[in-house]
Amino acid sequence: MWGILRRSAVDGGGGFSASSLRRTRFALVSARSYAAGSKEMTVRDALNSAIDEEMSADPKVFVMGEEVGQYQGAYKITKGLLEKYGPERVYDTPITEAGFTGIGVGAAYAGLKPVVEFMTFNFSMQAIDHIINSAAKSNYMSAGQINVPIVFRGPNGAAAGVGAQHSQCYAAWYASVPGLKVLAPYSAEDARGLLKAAIRDPDPVVFLENELLYGESFPISEEALDSSFCLPIGKAKIEREGKDVTITTFSKMVGFVLKAAEKLAEEGISAEVINLRSIRPLDRATINASVRKTSRLVTVEEGFPQHGVCAEICASVVEESFSYLDAPVERIAGADVPMPYAANLERLALPQVEDIVRAAKRACYRSK
Amino acid sequence: MCAQMYYRGKMFGFVHLYNGQEAVSTGFIKLLTKSDSVVSTYCDHVHALSKGVSARAVMSELFGKVTGCCRGQGGSMHMFSKEHNILGGFAFIGEGIPVATGAAFTSKYKREVLKQDCDTVAFFGDGTCNNGQFYECLNMAALYK
Numbered sequence A: 001m002w003g004i005l006r007r008s009a010v011d012g013g014g015g016f017s018a019s020s021l022r023r024t025r026f027a028l029v030s031a032r033s034y035a036a037g038s039k040e041m042t043v044r045d046a047l048n049s050a051i052d053e054e055m056s057a058d059p060k061v062f063v064m065g066e067e068v069g070q071y072q073g074a075y076k077i078t079k080g081l082l083e084k085y086g087p088e089r090v091y092d093t094p095i096t097e098a099g100f101t102g103i104g105v106g107a108a109y110a111g112l113k114p115v116v117e118f119m120t121f122n123f124s125m126q127a128i129d130h131i132i133n134s135a136a137k138s139n140y141m142s143a144g145q146i147n148v149p150i151v152f153r154g155p156n157g158a159a160a161g162v163g164a165q166h167s168q169c170y171a172a173w174y175a176s177v178p179g180l181k182v183l184a185p186y187s188a189e190d191a192r193g194l195l196k197a198a199i200r201d202p203d204p205v206v207f208l209e210n211e212l213l214y215g216e217s218f219p220i221s222e223e224a225l226d227s228s229f230c231l232p233i234g235k236a237k238i239e240r241e242g243k244d245v246t247i248t249t250f251s252k253m254v255g256f257v258l259k260a261a262e263k264l265a266e267e268g269i270s271a272e273v274i275n276l277r278s279i280r281p282l283d284r285a286t287i288n289a290s291v292r293k294t295s296r297l298v299t300v301e302e303g304f305p306q307h308g309v310c311a312e313i314c315a316s317v318v319e320e321s322f323s324y325l326d327a328p329v330e331r332i333a334g335a336d337v338p339m340p341y342a343a344n345l346e347r348l349a350l351p352q353v354e355d356i357v358r359a360a361k362r363a364c365y366r367s368k
Numbered sequence B: 001m002c003a004q005m006y007y008r009g010k011m012f013g014f015v016h017l018y019n020g021q022e023a024v025s026t027g028f029i030k031l032l033t034k035s036d037s038v039v040s041t042y043c044d045h046v047h048a049l050s051k052g053v054s055a056r057a058v059m060s061e062l063f064g065k066v067t068g069c070c071r072g073q074g075g076s077m078h079m080f081s082k083e084h085n086i087l088g089g090f091a092f093i094g095e096g097i098p099v100a101t102g103a104a105f106t107s108k109y110k111r112e113v114l115k116q117d118c119d120t121v122a123f124f125g126d127g128t129c130n131n132g133q134f135y136e137c138l139n140m141a142a143l144y145k
Helices: A002-012 A016-033 A043-057 A081-085 A097-109 A121-126 A128-136 A171-175 A188-200 A253-266 A284-294 A309-324 A343-349 A353-363 B002-007 B022-030 B045-051 B055-062 B096-114 B126-130 B132-144
Strands: A039-042 A061-065 A090-092 A113-117 A151-155 A181-183 A205-209 A217-220 A237-240 A245-249 A271-275 A278-280 A297-300 A330-332 B037-039 B120-122
Touching (some): A039 A188, A043 A061, A043 A081, A061 A097, A097 A113, A121 A151, A171 A181, A171 A205, A171 A278, A237 A253, A245 A253, A253 A271, A253 A353, A297 A309, A297 A353, A309 A330, B037 B096
Parallel strands (some): A061 A090, A061 A113, A113 A151, A151 A205, A181 A205, A297 A330, B037 B120
Antiparallel strands (some): A039 A217
């Protein structure tokens, strides 16, 4: 009986009798997904605890960056580390990104495990030569003799009203480089597990956080709180299962897409939400398996549209799952302009929940 | 000989010669031990030889052969040897200086935190003194010494 009611809701756009049943059933589903883990943790605390535990476990791990020590971190991610480990392991640097990034890379060549913080990834452009030419390419150029176990971390993407030079998303730029791994956590569990994996990894990792997520709390399981907890690099997470359309995204946009999925569910569209977690290597297997199930794809990101992460996912799906697609692939990205300052313009320049809902409905042939 | 091979098309891409400047680096490198590190520029052939990489391995690398010190993947400008602690071969002016400073920083860290010992030498030309990174590293070397 439930099945028949659900089918008619999908076909007809929702009858009155079906809608209340769907809402009840939906409420049960959402209660189930929050049942695991009664503890909550902010992303900030998750990152701090991850760095703390890795520094405690391995004396070769050290932290370097602007304001990471005495100021406790520009965003307080490295709070308490200077007091705990001392100035031999937590280095405040002058405002010299090229210099300290190169020093971090050189230290990694010589066997240490630096965690280099950029106050935002916009400043990494001052040091990008070292990230790409000294770190990413060395393992290949040296035919495997030199490996560079370094992590470059910091906030990425738009914040709130910080203007054009402080709002760019660098996921696409770094993810195009062979030799780098690029990670983008969303929840506290992602932040903990992926940062620990990044610090333990023998290769250079670009770890893209998000300033607006630092203060957000997420439920966290006992398993994730354990000091040996680690998430695999290169594996996406299906945040919400669905059968009508696949929506992929990463970082802050995961929250927006989950909200969009709830709105879509009210209209009878069941969206499968994939949190990429790893931009390079991209989990093409999970994305394609999902598209082969749903036959429709919407990719969402905050960054500029041309040559973006979404473009790569669309290409991968068209190359590998073309015959499974029932609709053209949809791309929702930031506007093709430098980020404006005014709050109303900034809102227009970034994907919003309504844009994602509209794209998903377009993919399901529900609207133009 | 490298110049001749280059003009005959047997070596390709970029080849930068160090003719006449060998004495300075050879003198320095002879004072280093195997565990000390050298970071160089694109004129790195002689540094690799002085540090102990075999002439055969260096020449093979210049010809792009799999028997080269980096299996032909690095080339003239990117000589690396983990065994002899040659930390590259960098193409951009001044690029090697922060890397060398980092390796020297590691010496200090190893001494203070891990209780081990080693040194680093960076080679670069006078043109590099125009480069911002050079001064950034001088500042930080003094700051962290």
